[in-house]
Every structure is written in structure tokens, then in C-alpha cells.
Amino acid sequence: MLTYASYKTPAEFDAGYANNIDAAVVAHWEAFFRQKSAALSARPVELAYGLDTRNRIDFFPAPNTPPDAPILIAIHGGLWFLFDKWMMHFLVPAFTSAGVHVACPNYRLAPAAGLGDIVDDCRRAIAFVQQNPQATG
Numbered sequence: 001m002l003t004y005a006s007y008k009t010p011a012e013f014d015a016g017y018a019n020n021i022d023a024a025v026v027a028h029w030e031a032f033f034r035q036k037s038a039a040l041s042a043r044p045v046e047l048a049y050g051l052d053t054r055n056r057i058d059f060f061p062a063p064n065t066p067p068d069a070p071i072l073i074a075i076h077g078g079l080w081f082l083f084d085k086w087m088m089h090f091l092v093p094a095f096t097s098a099g100v101h102v103a104c105p106n107y108r109l110a111p112a113a114g115l116g117d118i119v120d121d122c123r124r125a126i127a128f129v130q131q132n133p134q135a136t137g
Contacts, residue, residue, distance in 0.1 A: 011114075026082065030082075030083065033083075033086070033087045033089075033090060034086070036089070036090035037086045037087070037089040037090060040089050040090070040092060040093070042060055042092055042093070042096065044058035044059055044060050044089075044104070045058075045059045045060075045061070046058060046059075047059055047103075047128070047132075047135050047136075049105070049124055049125050049127075049128035050121065050124055052108055052121075054106045054107060054108050054109070054121075055106065055107075055108075055121060055124070055125070056085065056105070056106050057085070057103050057104065057105045057106070057125055057128065057129065058085050058086070058089070058103070058104040058105075059101070059102070059103050059104075059129075059135075059136055060089075060092045060096055060101065060102040060103075060104075061096070061101050061136070062095070062096040062097075062098075062099050062100055062101050062102075063096065065096075065099045065100075065101070067133065067136070068133070069099050069100060069101055070099075070100045070101070071100065071101040071102070071103055071129055071136065072091070072095050072100050072101070072102045072103070073103045073104075073105065073125070073126055073129060074088035074091050074102060074103070074104050075088070075104075075105060075107075075122055075125075076088050076104065076106075078109070080109065080110045080115060080118055081109050081110040081111065082109070084106060085104040085105060085106040086104075087104075088102075088104040089104060101136060103125075103129050103136070105121075105122065105125035105126075105129075106121075106125075107121035107122050107125070108121055
């Protein structure tokens with residue numbers, strides 16, 4: 001199990017975050033989420049919150065809902081080095097039908113980006129949604 005206490009510096013933490021995840025498990029869940037996402041009839045509005053090509057948010061406005069309705073920000077999993085914002089699209093119908101807008105941000109992935117960069121991307125995506133109500137409708 002990964003623990004934070006054994007790392008003295010951010011670089012040691014980044015280097016120590018190595019997963020021995022089973023490729024079959026990854027393939028199973030990727031196929032599951034791709035199938036659920038492909039079945040989605042709603043199409044997102046893509047918003048850019050930074051300069052990197054992965055600094056994008058898929059925004060799904062809830063139909064017939066005021067613009068100031070709640071927003072679910074669904075950050076995808078992937079152990080910091082896998083997947084994409086489409087992975088969270090399966091949540092969209094349940095929340096938009098309940099009057100909640102959905103934002104699915106992407107972030108840069110390891111090993112090209114360090115853990116601090118990835119967390120910073122997530123923070124900037126959340127701040128973008130909060131500070132740009134005109135972009136979210």
C-alpha cells in the first residue's frame with residue numbers, strides 16, 4: 001500500500017508511485033467505461049482551462065435547469081497515468097436528469113507530468129468552472 005510518510009521529498013513520492021496493476025483489470029474497466037460513454041446521447045461542450053492539450057473539460061449542462069444549478073466535477077481515475085475525461089461520462093444522465101450540470105476535466109498524465117503538476121491541473125480545472133460561469137452556461 002502506498003503511504004505518504006515514507007517519502008521525504010515530492011520527487012521521491014513521484015518516483016515511488018509505481019503501480020503493479022494487472023493489465024487485464026485495466027482492460028476490463030476501460031472497456032466498461034468506453035461502452036457506457038459511447039452509449040451516451042448527450043454531447044459535451046469542451047472548455048479549455050489551460051494551454052496543454054489535456055487541459056480540457058467536457059461540460060454537460062443539465063437541460064431545462066437554471067445556469068446556477070449545482071455542478072458535479074467528476075475527475076477521472078486512472079492511477080495518474082491512464083485514461084481520460086470520457087471515463088466519467090457514464091455519470092452524466094443520472095445527474096443532468098436530476099438538474100445537476102456535470103464537468104469532466106482532463107489532466108496531464110504521469111510520467112510526462114509529476115504528481116504536483118497533475119494535482120495543479122485538477123485544481124485549475126475546478127477553479128475554472130467556479131470562476132467562469134459564462135463558459136458553463
